[in-house]
Amino acid sequence: xxxxxxxxxxxxAVTGGKVTLxxxxxxxxxYMYWYRQDTGHGLRLIHYSYxxxxxxxxxxxxxxxxxxxxQENFSLILELASLSQTAVYFCASTTGxxxxxxxxxxxxxxxxx
Amino acid sequence: xxxxxxxxxxxxxxGQEVNVSCSHTNIATSxxxxxxxxxxxxxxxxxxxxYKDYVVNEVASLFISADRKLSTLSLPWVSLRDAAVYYCxxxxxxxxxxxxxxxxxxxxxP
Numbered sequence: 001x002x003x004x005x006x007x008x009x010x011x012x013a014v015t016g017g018k019v020t021l022x023x024x025x026x027x028x029x030x031y032m033y034w035y036r037q038d039t040g041h042g043l044r045l046i047h048y049s050y051x052x053x054x055x056x057x058x059x060x061x062x063x064x065x066x067x068x069x070x071q072e073n074f075s076l077i078l079e080l081a082s083l084s085q086t087a088v089y090f091c092a093s094t095t096g097x098x099x100x101x102x103x104x105x106x107x108x109x110x111x112x113x
Numbered sequence: 114x115x116x117x118x119x120x121x122x123x124x125x126x127x128g129q130e131v132n133v134s135c136s137h138t139n140i141a142t143s144x145x146x147x148x149x150x151x152x153x154x155x156x157x158x159x160x161x162x163x164y165k166d167y168v169v170n171e172v173a174s175l176f177i178s179a180d181r182k183l184s185t186l187s188l189p190w191v192s193l194r195d196a197a198v199y200y201c202x203x204x205x206x207x208x209x210x211x212x213x214x215x216x217x218x219x220x221x222x223p
Contacts (some may be wrong), residue, residue, distance in 0.1 A: 004156075031209055042200060042213030043157065058210070090156045100147055100202075100209035104156025 003027060004105035006091050012111045019078040021108050023091030029103075030096040032074040033058070034066060036087040037107075043090060049074055050096060081112045116140075117201045117214055124220045125191055133186045133217050135201030140181050143205040148175065148186045150197040151216070157200065160186070196221040 004025045013019045023032065031050050035043035035058075045058030047066035055066040063085060065077040074093075078085055088109050092102040118136040125131045137146065145164050149157040161168055161175045163184070168175045174187045188195055198216040 033210070035213075040215075042215050043211070045210055045212070048210065059212070092156070094209050096209060100145070100204055100211055101159045101162065102157075102209070102211060104158070107154070107156055 004091055004093055004103050006089075006105040006108050008108060009106065010109040010111075012113060013078075013081045014113055015082060017081050019081050019110065019112075021076040021078075021089055021091075021110070023074045023076075023105060024072055025074075025091075025093040025103070026072065027093065027095075027103070028071065029093035030071070031094045031102075032068065033092040033094075033102065034064070034074065034076045035090045035092065036060070036085075037090060038087050046076065046089075081110075083112050086110060086112045116203050116212065119199070119201050119214065119217045121215065122218045122220065124222065126222050127192055128190055131188045131191050131195070131219060133188070133199050133201075133219070135184045135186070136182065137184065137201070137203045138182045140203050141205065144203045145205070146175070146177060146181075146184050147202045147204065147211070148173070149200045149202065149211075149213075150195075151200070152194075152197045157213075160199075191219075191221050193221050193223065195219065 033048040034046045049055045049068040067075045091105040094102045147162045148160040151157040163175045200216040
């Protein structure tokens, strides 16, 4: 069973502050993803990566940066947090072979005040 | 233009078979069909994938119409634990990216 962990599980941040969300996977997966989910809506892709030290923009990258320092770790950075970035953030990974079966972490609930 | 169309909600009793439909009229030849579900306060979980015809695994079965414009996820003998939002997603394997719609919210009554 693929294991994807996220930290912190919840966070309260102030507007204009810097926030870093972390994701760690232990299954040797090449692809990693960051999504956000707003209440009552589906997930939207922010950034993704298919190899260490490289990231790609997803569908809604504005206001977010990503970092993939190693195969196992993928971070999402909000340099200047805004109220509109209050959401639940999910990290996911996949092998990159055999299809788009992604394994998701438990999510981080971010509240920006 | 939405890539998939699903009913917003469904309701069933425990023990019933549930069929969730998904329309994907513009599906490309390179695209596959994936189904995920999400229970409250958890990340989505993969259920099944298919390209054509019929696919079955230990959790569900997936029927895809001959023209691939319609798929149906079948859940046999649903229980309260199957109450979740079910997402139908079509995607090529370029980047293995998923685009989630609003899904189908399944309510299961005892």
